[in-house]
Amino acid sequence: MPTLEKDGRKIWQVRTTKSQLIRWGAWLVGLAAFIFSWKEISDNTLWFMMDNVGEVVADIAGRATPPAWSFxxxxxxxxxxxxxxxxxxxxxxxxxxxxxxxxxxxxxxxxxxxxxxxxxxxxxxxxxxxxxxxxxxxxxxxxxxxxxxxxxxxxxxxxxxxxxxxxxxxxxxxxxxxxxxxxxxxxxxxxxxxxxxxxxxxxxxxxxxxxxxxxxxxxxxxxxxxxxxxxxxxxxxxxxxxxxxxxxxxxxxxxxxxxxxxxxxxxxxxx
Amino acid sequence: MSAALEAKLGQAWKKPPFITNPVFRWVLIGGSILYFVVALGGIEVSWDRIVKGMDYGKRFITAFGGIFVALFDYIRDVFPWLSETFPRFFGPPTGNDPSDSRWIEIWTEKEIIKGLYESIVMTVASTVVGIAISIPIALGAAGNIAPMPIYLFCRAVIALSRALNEIIVAIILVAILGFGPLAGFITLSFATIGFLAKLLAEDIENMNKQQAEAVKSTGSSWGQWINFGVQPQVMPRLIGLSMYRLDINFRESAxxxxxxxxxxxATLNTAFDRYEFDTVAAILLTIIIIVMILEYLSGVIRGRVQ
Amino acid sequence: MYQGWKMLELQGLTKIYNTGDKALSDVTLTIPDGQVVALIGPSGAGKSTLIRCVNRLVQPTSGSATLDNVNVTALGAAGLRKARRKMGMIFQEYALVERLTVMENVLSGRLGYVGFFRSLFRKFPQKDVDEAYRLLDRVGLLEMADKRADALSGGQRQRVGICRALIQDPSLLLVDEPTASLDPKTSRQIMRLIVELCTERGLAAIINIHDVALAQMFVQRVVGLKLGVVVFDGGPDDLLPEVLTDIYGEEDWEATIEKVDDEDEEA
Known part of the structure; x- marks a missing residue:
């Protein structure tokens, strides 16, 4: 069982220090990749266009209904x-x-x-x-x-x-x-x-x-x-x-x- | 000799048919053949166009072969030790400057790098967000742990996501949000839910009940129960499925x-419109290589966690 | 011991697997026409390998197997197929093709005699169909002919397996642990059926079997195999406790042998 010596006492840990580090590393890399990717997407998006998304949706929905059944x-x-x-x-x-x-x-x-x-x-x-x-x-x-x-x-x-x-x-x-x-x-x-x-x-x-x-x-x-x-x-x-x-x-x-x-x-x- | 045997001797034997009702069987066989003939006959074939197109086909194949060779030469020139270690496979180095390679030329000039970069960014972001949303939805869609109203809601989300083709979702989102990677990112995140949450929910439904009950019987809270009783059982599969989905999302992002x-x-579409088969071949080869790498990596990771 | 025509002759048969395991070493054995031989020995003694080397489902490393004056070990692909027709094989787990009907499984024993397209469209000669019906009747499964094999019980499946081997019109039966997956009563019925059929048709047979008592009950000759080497060859009554100890290791064998005596009296 992985333990850690601290002040002469053994403290129980779920994982060994090394596997713990690998886990944290994996999380960190994943998080960094995500943040970076998100920033790229965000930079390529014209956010001011999003202010009226609600109106656009309502507009399209209005035009699209009712469907042209006879078609x-x-x-x-x-x-x-x-x-x-x-x-x-x-x-x-x-x-x-x-x-x-x-x-x-x-x-x-x-x-x-x-x-x-x-x-x-x-x-x-x-x-x-x-x-x-x-x-x-x-x-x-x-x-x-x-x-x-x-x-x-x-x-x-x-x-x-x-x-x-x-x-x-x-x-x-x-x-x-x-x-x-x-x-x-x-x-x-x-x-x-x-x-x-x-x-x-x-x-x-x-x-x-x-x-x-x-x-x-x-x-x-x-x-x-x-x-x-x-x-x-x-x-x-x-x-x-x-x-x-x-x-x-x-x-x-x-x-x-x-x-x-x-x-x-x-x-x-x-x- | 028994009477039953005597009755059978001399009688021809035929394998009993798979569909026992003869009327139904012949209607099915006849209908299938009829459909096949009619459907195939209904396809219009313009031989003039195909003859003309054969030239394009030839150009594509030549371009694909050419770019494959160019990539091969490039790898050999960049890593000279490959020629030394595997002389029979790689042959002697060409001695050219790797930066002059035709592969590099095509790859850099036509916005391929920018497009690929955007594809990868969309893939990573949408896979992460898709997983993050899929987990609570999967918990809600597992019949053995979720209350009925939540179950129905989560199942409805999954069904919707599976029924809508990625391309169609993307068309709608582009109409709403305008051109750009945001529409693609949302599309892929949404599609990830239908895939991941469904399979994960099935996995939770099939988990070992005793293990989960043992944790519950210690008096743990709901959160602790999920963390200790459910999560360890489904974690390997979650990681495996996530890797698989990363692979799918990349292919779709293309x-x-x-x-x-x-x-x-977009780059690919333009290249096709202009019949620039060198560019097309370079993009396809790159996609195939990335997919193969992802598939290999996901195999390794799945092997590790299971 | 009965001395007739040499049906099968094994000369220095040796098999070494790729892993380096020596499954058979220098096995020499002669089986005359019409003799039923039980091959006993612990798991891993090479019993299965031996009979698979005879019909070359396993390729022997050296040595030869001669069936009816034909050296099977030296045959090419076409010759081997012809030789296999003369060796019917019965398997431990029945090895029926589960998704085919009983009749198809029995008729598959004629594949070596029938061309590809005839077999593909299930157009077997009437004589084969009649023979299949006769065999099924003989083992009491005539009314099951058009059932799928996976609908049958273990004992029934093994009977179909026997029919498949016999319809080949073989001169030798290779039988691999025919009773290992069956309950004691069915085991005995199956063993009796196999031996009866061999006598009826004058077939030679090698029967791999780990149940010594069952072997003693039915066969004329017992061959003991240990780590790929023949360590015993004699009549069933010569199987004394010390012989069994030699083959299987230390154990109280009196009980096993006595049980056999009791059963003989019953029969």
Missing amino acids: VFELGRPIWDTLAIATLGTFFSLVMAVPVAFLAARNTTPSKVLVRPIALLIIVSTRSVNSLIWALLLVSIVGPGVLAGLIAISIRSIGFCAKLLYEAIEEINVVQVEAIKATGASPMQVMAYGIVPQIMPAFAGIAVFRWDINIRESTVLGLVGAGGIGLALQSSLNVLAWPKVSLILLVILVAVVIGEWVSAKVRGAII | VLGLVGAGGIG
Whole structure:
């Protein structure tokens, strides 16, 4: 037990002096970083603009209500597109993520030195870049529209799905795989009978989970020109058509809530 | 031979279907295929534009490869000992002055540093504030320790934060507060709550009841109870989740600039508009490197505390 | 002792793991056609390693295993798959693929005979399906055929595991602690079933088992393994207390052996 000698008596302490110092140091560094960061943000903010924030909020709220309800009929196509981007994007990303996951998992990769690092690189690079950035890049390559959004979502989701899937592959029960091997099955059959049934629940869970996230992400892709309801949001914002903006935001909110509900239901049914 | 066996011999065997109701099964399969075909067919593809865009694609890939090599050369020139220690990996030094590197040139001229700096500042500030707000909300959203009205309120805050996309919150805040990092900072702080408070609340709900009760039975006050009975149990997870969120906030901060909420996103957007793929590649590479470093650090810290 | 055709011949089989642990050292053993051998020994004696070296789920460091005049140790990937078809394996924790049905688990024993796409679409030849039904009927699980494996009890799962091994049409059974996860009564039923089936089909078998009494009850020959070395090889009645002490260490063995005698009388 850490103690401190003081005037010949031992005083009990929770921690040793050294670990105590490290703790205080960590707190100090964190606090300093925060204060510094806050000062930077504050310096870059025109605070006198904030005096009438209340009025601005009230003004925008006034303009935005009531939402332009009838506009909802013009949103059919954008909503369809958004759903298509999310659903097809999830599908295509899974098609690509499955082989990547098998190449990345320690127990199924053909080569730990050569293939696995490449698979991990694909996972990291697709995951670190936000789907909006992928969308920006693809809009400049394939032109504005749904296609750019679809490819952006597909690429962005590869890393996410492959990472979760390869973790699931690494956690399978090896004895079941051994049992299939022992029957004289070929490597492909070992995969189909020993590994795939074991990762099916994880796979289904990942698919639905990512679909839910992709619904959220595809609603805003239009802001950079990549199709879907975000496009309508962008054009309404550009002309300051606040009643349309508030309606679109409501539609997005409803879509996200429905997406989450569906994904929770499907996950419950599968597992 | 039993009668049951005799009945089965010679009969074909089929795996029982996952969905037992045949009508429902075929409607589901047929509907999925139909949706797939219709949705895919509805996507407009402009081949002329793609052919033209391929050139941009090629330029981007060339730029990315070029900036990668430039970074590699820069590292080798700045740290000569790398060539000596790992000669097979790094090769001989180029002998150029590191400050003339193309990487440095692109990196300094285009406001990349300023944008990145702003992104990092927003990330740090919003993560700290987000954590500070998340803790009381998580306590309130834990069904086993919070009274009902507080529970419902905190759960509502979490649900709202999760339902609203960061970009949309940023758009609204930019409309209210004007351009700049303040909007981004508030956006990220708010988003942190939905993530951190939810997971932390779940962790508190799953904690070991006996430990918490043992502390309560000593006659401690509510504050002491939280401090001694609850906090030690959830602390490792809180630190792990905070590190993870720091990572997410950095990635998000990179796109908030697209809608004017500060950070590197604005620079990136401009670069895309002008088809300056060197700048785009430099920014993306920097983001990927920072994310990898953060991921590595958070892994190390999570390993330490758990 | 019965002397027939040499079904399995182990020559100087040795396994040293990467960690440096010597699990088997220079094991030489011959098992004739149709003989059921119990392999006894304390945990860590190398029993599991031995049978896994035979079908090369574990790669032996040196030595050879010859099955029916085929040197399994020297085979390439395709030859090994062919050889494995002739060795049915039964596992301690049943090792059924939990999320597949009983029938799929049994039919997976035919994977070595069926092409990839046929197996992927579950289009097994009718003769295999009939044989699967016959085996399930034999072990009393016919009506469970379309249940998922994780819905079964331990004893039932092990019966499915036995069917999976037998449908391979093997000439040798490798049985790894078949009763370790079962209660005493089910253990005995499973052991009896395995030995009966071996007699019916004239199969040779190696059965790893830590329960000495159970081994003595059912097998014709016992091999004792200690730290990877064969220290005993003889009939079940030759297992005297001093032999057991040699294998397992000091303990009062009279009780164990007497219990066996009682049970024999019951049976």
